[in-house]
Structure formats: C-alpha cells, structure tokens
Amino acid sequence: MVRTRWLGWMGAALATVGCAGAVLAADAAAAERSPSAPASGFVQQLPEPTHYRDWPAIKSRLPADPVLEARVRRIVASMTLAQKIGQMTQAEIKSITPAEVTRFYIGSVLNGGGSWPAGNKHAGIKDWLALSDAYYDASMATDAAIKVPIIWGIDAVHGDNNVFGATMFPHNIGLGAAHDPALIEAIGAATARAVRATGVEWAFAPTLAVAQNARWGRTYESFSTEGPLVRAYARAYVTGLQGDFGDHHVMATAKHFIGDGATRNGKDQGEAGVSRFDMINTHGAGYFGALEAGVQSVMASYSSWDDVAAGVDYGKMSGARALLTGALKDKMGFDGFIVSDWNAIGQLPGCSNASCPQAIKAGIDMVMVPDDWKAFIANTTRQVNDGEIPLARIDDAVSRIVRAKLRMGLFGTRPSQRAGAGDAGLLQSRALARRAVRESLVLLKNNHRALPLRRGAKILVVGKSADSLSNQTGGWSLTWQGTGNGNADFPNGESILAGLRDADGAANVSYSETAQGVDLKAFDAIVAVIGETPYAETMGDILPSATMRHSDRHPEDLAVLQTVARAHKPVVTVFVAGRPLYVNDLLNLSDAFVAAWLPGTEGAGVADVLFAARSAAGRYDFRGTLAAPWPAVPCPYAGAASDKAGRWLFAPSYGLRYPDHHVMSTLPTYPAVDACAEASALSVFHTLAVPPFALYLADGNPQHPAHEVGTDLNAVIEWPASHPLLRLRTVQVNTQQDAKSVSWLGTGRFFARSPQSRNLMPLVAAHAALQFDVVIATPARGAVKVYMGCGEHCTRSVDLTRTFGRYASGTRHTVSIPLQCFIRGGSDLSHVDVPFGMLASAPFSAAFADVKIVRAAAGRADLPCASVDAP
Ligand code: BGC
Ligand code: BGC
DSSP: OHHHHHHGGGGTTTTTOOOTTTSOTTOHHHHHHSTTOOSSOGGGGSOOOOOOSSOOOOOOSSOOOHHHHHHHHHHHHTOOHHHHHHHTEEEEGGGOOHHHHHHHTOOEEEEOTTOOGGGOTTOOHHHHHHHHHHHHHHHHSSOOSSOOOOEEEEOOSSBSTTSTTOOBOOOHHHHHHHTOHHHHHHHHHHHHHHHHHTTOOEEOOOBOOOOOOTTSTTGGGOOOSSHHHHHHHHHHHHHHHHTTSOTTOOBOEEEEETTGGGBGGGOTTOEEOOOHHHIIIIITHHHHHHHHTTOOEEEEOSOEEEETTTTEEEEEGGGOHIIIIIIIIIISOOOSEEEOOTTGGGGSTTOBTTBOHHHHHHTOOBEEOSSOHHHHHHHHHHHHHTTSSOHHHHHHHHHHHHHHHHHTTOTTOOGGGSTTTTOGGGGOOHHHHHHHHHHHOEEEEEGGGOOSOOTTOOEEEESTTTTOHHHHHOSSBSBSSSOSOOGGGOTTOBOHHHHHHHHHOGGGEEEESSOTTOOGGGOSEEEEEEEOOOOOGGGGOOOTTSOOBHHHHOHHHHHHHHHHHTTOSOEEEEEEOSSOOBOHHHHHTOSEEEEOOOOTTBTHHHHHHHTTOEETTEEOOOOOOOSSOEESSSOTTOSOTTOOTTSEEEOTTOOOOTTOOOOOOOOOOOTTOOOSSOTTOEEEEESEEOTTOEEEEEESOTTSOOEEOOOSHHHHHHOOEEOSSEEEEEEOSSSTTOEEEEEESSSEEEEEEOSSOBOOHHHHHTTEEEEEEEEEEEOOSSOOEEEEEOSTTOEEEEEOHHHHHHSOTTSEEEEEEEGGGGGOTTOOOSSBSEEEEEEEOSSEEEEEEEEEEEESOTTOOOOOHHHHSOO
C-alpha cells in the first residue's frame, strides 16, 4: 500500500489503520460517494511526471496569427522611444496619476496588496471602475499616432481578494488537496469575472511554485509539492482566467519563474540549489501547463538558482538571461511578456529600483517599478540612447506587450463599456467557493467515529479561529499580510462558527474562545477551530533555527485543547493553517482532526462535511487528500536529505473517508526540542524580531524602562515609531522591509531583548560572533556602542565609533564581532537577555538588518576585538 511506504517508523503507531479506500482519490467509489465529484475520473487527468534533459518546446493552444503579427509590427513601428519605454513601465496606483499616465505613455499600473482606490479598503466596485476608466482615458489621451490602452494588474490570487465584498476562495494549498482541475478552471473563470467587473484586466495568478519546504511563508500559495498536479492546475487555472479573451476574462500570470518553491530552507526570495533536471521537471512543470494554455505573462522570481552540480550560478532570476530568454522564450516558445516582481530589479548587482539595464537585456519586458518609475524611465531612455540596451531588445519587449494587449481585446473599449463592468453580483461566487472548501478538507484522524457530527447535538465550539474571517482568509486578503481585518471587513463571508450554527441550529451551538470557565459536561461534542494567524511572503517564513511545532508558535491552541480534553467528550479539531506543521501533541488531544488549510470566506463548507449534510447527490463526505507530506517530527528538514525515514506522518494522497475504519494510537511527542539548527546559530532580528526576542527603544540609562516596538505585522511595517529620543522606520537593506532605520535625536538605545536570559558561553567557546548588516545614513559625531545585556545591572559593550567612522554612508556593511570581545574583565555571557543593543547620541542615523549570532562566517573576517575597542 502506497501509504505504508511513507509511514516510516510511524507505521507502528498506525498499524491498526485499515486501508480500505482511505487513500486514493482515484478510487472511483470514493469519488461517487462525494456529491461534488465531477463525473469523470479526474485524477486520471493528471499528466505523467516528465524526464526532460533540456527545456522542452511547448505547444500553445493559441494558433499562429499572421494578421495579429502584422498589427503588432505596425503599432510598434509607429512608436517613439518614449512611448516604447512607457509601455514597459508598470507603476503603482498610489504613485501615479492619470495625467502622468498620459504624459509618460505608461503601459501598465498595478495595485499592490493592501492598496485600493483612494486608499480606501472599503472602496466599492464603482470606485475601482472609475479609477480604471480614468487610467484608460489617460492612455487614450496621449499624442501617440496609435494609442495603446493601459492594462491594470492585481494580485487576485484567491478570488478578487483585494476588493471589499468579493468572495475569497481557499488558498492554493487547499485547492491542491482537492485534486480537481475542473474546480480550478471554474475558480479561474469566476475570479476573472470578478476582476473584470472592477475594470481590472490582469491577474497576477496563478502561482506555480512547487513548494518543497513548508518553512516557506508562501507555502500556501503553492498547490503541491508534486509537479504533475501543478502542471494540470496551471493549465486549468490559466484556461479559466483567460478563456477566449472576452470581456469576462483577464490576462493570467504564471509566477514566479522559476524555482521560487525550491529555495534552501524554504527561505523566501532565497537561493535554489537544485539540479537542472529537478528545475526543469519539478519546478518547470507548472510552466508547461500554463504555456500549453496560452498564458500571456510570466513574472520573474525574486529567488536565485545556483546549480551546484553543474557549476552554474544563474543568480537572481530577474537577471538570468539563460532562463528568461534562453529557456522560457527561445526553447519553450513563450510569446507573451515577462514582468519583473515588485522592485525586484533593485536586487540585481549594480542595479537600483530605478535602473537596471541588465534585467531588460536578460529578457524582462515590463518592469514593476511601483514608486521610482519616473527615474526608471529617464535612466532607461539614457541607456538606450547610449547603446547600453539595444533598441532591438526594446522593440521585442514592446511587441510582446502589444501582442498580449491585442489578444486581450483591450483596444477600443473603455473599461466601463465592457460586458459585466460594475456588476457587483460578479464579485461573488459563494456556492463555488463553498464547494471548494468542502473538497479541500482533509480528514487526518477520526477515532471512534467522532465525525460526522449529529444534527441537533449540543456542541461547544472553541478556539481563536472559529469566528475569525481574518484567520480563515490568511494573507493576501484585503491587506497584503491579511492582518488588520475584522469580520465586518468580509460582509459576504461566513465564519466557520456561523456555518456550524446554520447546520446544527443556533440554539445547539455555544462558543467560547478559550473554554475557560465553561461547564463542559453540558455538551455532546467539542469542535476546536485553531491554527495559524495571517502572514504573507517573507513574514511567514519559519527560520531554520525554529521548530515546525505549531504549539511553539501558537501555545494558545495547545492550551485550549488541553482545557477541553478534561471533559472526555469527543473533540474534533479543525486546523486552519497555510501549511502542514508538526502537530502530534494536538492530534493526541483530538479524536478527529481536519486540515482545513486557509478556506477563505465560505466557512460554511466546513460544516457541510462535518455534519455530512444532505445534498442533491447524497451526503457530503471528505474527498480531499494531502498534496504535500505532513511532518512527523518538529524538524522534518534537518539533517541529510537522504535520511528521510520517519520524517513524515502522512504521505501525499493521504486522507480518510467516513466509511474508513481507522484508529490512530497516541503519537510520540518532542516537548524538549526548542531549536532545529545546531546551537551555533541564534537569529535575533530577521525582517521582524525573531521570537522570543522583541525590539525596544529607550533612553541612555539601562536602568530606565524601554518602549517595545509593536509586534503586529502591519504596525511594524508601516510604523514610523516615535520616541522622544529616537525615530524608527522600516526600510530595505537586503530585501523588502527587512531593516529598521533608527535616528538618534538624543542619547538613546535600540535593542532586542527576550523575557528569559540564555547562556551564550557555549557559543563563545565555539568562536561565535554577533553579526548584523548596517547602512549608515548620518555618521555619528559621538560614541556608538554595541552592547549585550547580561542580567540586572550588567551590560557589556564594544565601541564601534572608529569602525562605523570608516564606513561610507549609504553602503551596506556586515559587522561581525566575536562574542569573545564582550567578555573582557572577568564578566561572562551566561545570562544574556539582550544579545544586541546600540547606544548612541544625536546626530546618528543608521539602518540595521539581519541580526544574529553565528559561528565565524565563512569568507567574512570578524573584527578583531582590538579594532573595535575604545582607544
Ligand atoms: C505591497 C505588496 C507587495 C509587497 C512586496 C507591499 O508593500 O503592498 O503588494 O507584494 O510590498 O514585498
Ligand atoms: C510578490 C508578487 C506580487 C507582487 C505585486 C510581490 O512582492 O512576490 O507575487 O504579484 O508583489 O504585489
């Protein structure tokens, strides 16, 4: 049996599991039992894994069209250089007015996550449409001989998720569990109708990452760890979004090319170290499907690829000519255009957000320059005039953009004149989303037939995610991070709790988030809805030093299950999370356990299946199966990749059905593990303070109280925090919003502290160093010290005045100070609660990023203590 092969040492605990029909969604009988199953055996539609040695030529379903090509040539031939570069520029709606669109011949705008017309989160469909008309009219008001309409792009990644009132579908990881390409095509089509109704013509979807490591904060944007499923879904999704390019369709984007799901340790925007074979056949799989379906745009990935085995380092994708032009356009035959990601060009060596001839020469056709578009246009114009960027490359880029716009039928109609424009009804597809929720649920455990629930049973619902549309929808929901939303922000949605009440009768359902003080005896069953809270991109990364144990990050979930376990009533846990996590402790406290992923706005789909509600075709049963393996240990990725045994509790394709006889015995737990990496690394601040550390601002006296920098993600990102003596802002040093810039207005401290102290002496013995990146904005005139706090009345500092004095302003330096330097004079570092503090006085201003304690970093000379000591 497929499953037992994967169980490894967990096989023993699951030895009593019956196998009948539990695992394979291909099981025709199982599909019949499920009312939402399509008529055909859908799993058979999955393509076979490929074994290409080189990038294959892909046949697009779009026919060659000589008439279209002639039009493209005629339009491009009529254009001035300014018009061409304008076409290649994509600005953010916050940073560009319609008048500027006219003046600079701008080809595209986007709204980023959490950006809406007039900055209004509750903007109505008419506001979106009016803004779209305004940009369109502006693009028609230029003095160009042939006017090229603008195209607006949006991150519609689970429905039209930036738009108030729109239906949000489950995030991709849940859709992967559904194993249903026909459902995906329907979701693509519904999303396109919604986006187009607002006047927007381009969706930055689907994400085709084949995520290999659930530490990645974008795991939930990936359908599966398996290439063939991603390929089938890519094809279906693009077909649904682009359709026949009519008024109800939008241009799709296959993103992020290529290897975004392959990075080491699942680090967002990190480096893939995979072989060429894996890059093509696993991470390329989605592109085969998308290109077959005729996708018109591809977004280049922030990540990079170092093919160690072949000795080829391609660097960051936005500059990788061999892949963008060589593989994608030349070999695979992509005839649409490539757009770079948000300020991604600024990450290429020698480039800035406003200038990057390398990226254009590598094959980027449209540049996403949210803010610095004016300087970008000036720089690019100069680079073409100087011959640095060949005009032929510009013509090719513009031809690709114009071709896509012609195919999309954008010429000649205002957004508001197109069919469906302004129809608020098109924002909603509630029945489809509810079906998607039902199909995405995976039943991991069902001891003593705790499920299905009996209608009319007295049920206590507990857990922080039961009545939280914000937790249900996750990142990329109204706001970029998905934080800062309440239930009222989703007027057309239903929480899981509301769905349970509808199904069971409101009088039968009680809710208490923590279950504290509730008389548990009064209930027949308990439903605990727990899980992750929203995040997006880098903010969701789980660092290699942290465990994948859910209870470490969310102890409140373990606490509520412990509370209800005392009642000895059946406990059904619904786990709302963007990825598989180590949850053995939670499984042990639950009789039934359902992976619900991030289900979106239609929480009622959960109750449909928990109650096995009656439908036209029978009763609903679970039909989802895992599309990624589920960890059996807190550190599933640690150690050699070859030593796989025992890492996974459930293999891909695992998932129970109601008729299965299944008893899961108590699983082993690992309470003592508090870190996955060796003791050599301690991350203190990496985009955010790494728990248990938090950041503080304070005056110069270590005995005085400190002001904690907020931990709410949005607050941290937007926060120009003020303190009488210090100003703090979030800025970029390496990647977006990864650094804190601190300006001293008087004498003050900026530091990271944990509630408990730790013993750094073993790290001292291992020759570890405190390391951080710094960019000095205003040089200090007085002393600057870095210090560690070692308990009450104990600080140990190292003077950095001379070191910083040698650094040029505006350039990044990596400072590495041996811990040894902090322990002169008989002091020790056995009780450190502040591993990093900066003490300085005005004037001084600098940005700090990536603060950690590491073993002497390879290739980077530590500062000898003498060079940092005060004279
Ligand atoms: C924007 C997002 C964007 C992100 C890039 C945010 O400020 O709102 O749309 O993806 O920056 O990291
Ligand atoms: C993300 C993309 C997104 C873009 C625009 C980037 O940060 O990586 O997926 O499409 O922002 O919001």
